[in-house]
Amino acid sequence: MNAQRLFRRSLSTFPIMSSPTVTSSPFTKAVVGAMRKLYPEALADKSFDNTGLLLEAPYRPDNTKLSKSALLTIDLTQAVADEAIKGKHSIIISYHPIIFRPLKALTLANTQQNSLLRLASEGISVYSPHTAVDAAPGGLNDWLADIVTGSNPTAKSPYFQPHTRKIINPVPNLQDLPESFSSAGYGRIVTFSNPQSLGSLVHGIINGLSTWRTRNPQPTTSVSVATPQTLDCQQSNIQIKTVGICAGSGGSMLNGLDVDLLFTGELSHHEALAAIEAGRCVVTTFHSNSERAFLNQRMVPALKKMVADELDGDEDFRIDVSECDRDPYQVVLQGTHMW
DSSP states (O other), X not given: OOHHHHHHHHHTTSOOOOOOOOOOOHHHHHHHHHHHHHSOGXXXXXXXXXXXXXXXXXXXXXOTTOOSEEEEESSOOHHHHHHHHHTXXXXXXXXXXXXXXXXXXXXXXXXXHHHHHHHHHHTOEEEEOTHHHHHSTTSHHHHHHHHHHTOOTTSOOTTOOOEEEEEEEEOSOOTTSOGGGTTOEEEEEEEEEEEEEHHHHHHHHHHHHOOOOSSOOSOOOOOEEEOOTTOOSOGGGOEEEEEXXXXXXXXXXXXXXXXXXXXXXXXXXXXXXXXXXXXXXXXXXXXXXXXXXXXXXXXXXXXXXXXXHHTXXXXXXXXXXXXXXXXXXXXXXXXXXXX
């Protein structure tokens, strides 16, 4: 028997060892499954966005310190990562993706990578839905339209204003999704049956976007308003018939629309100038403040229901909203206390 045949025969005497199956925790899978049903990843704008399960931490049955809970946030900062670790959450739902561009390395020197590495070591996963939430029917942009129109999907509102809605940039190729997603799109146009004053809309927006926190029991919302410089009437009395709506940064989506008001998180200086020179009004809220209150008002109740379905009726879990998450900017007025 030659050496090569002897070597092959000797190998056959050793048992084949299979690698253990590595997976995320059952609760993490339930949350991810629920998010994909509420806001399918097929709705996301893949031309630039990075949505889905961005960090899948391996499940260790002996890791009993993690609870059946998810933490919702707009941005996954170091403070939010610390909050998730301290709170023993199994998964973070971060609206904005913490991984946006391809990574060539993961090191502790980079603050975002540092957070990801610490979360992975604790067994905490990260999921990002971003523009899938924007586009979904009943998602972020429809919520903003509800605020503008005084709509309440669960009860009749005394502030409701009759109107119609139109989709901006419909999501293409939805044939594989349920019919309920057929009206998905990345922005909305509201047309009121009767014109509304700009002042009443601004007050409604401020009230609708207000977030209340345990650590700071004060409303955190303010808005910036731009109006054409050539109008003679008082700014608050300007009559608005049509509103273009886009959460976050809406410049590329809204500029050029034939509407009376642009409502978005942020516009650049020159985009705002172009809008008012064209006779339009602008309301901006700071980028993430156009998104943050959606978590408590809409995502938490929807996710609780869907996760319970994923867990066959088990409701022994928590869906929390970050207390640390906030817009990077604060408005400081002359005489503001503590400044």
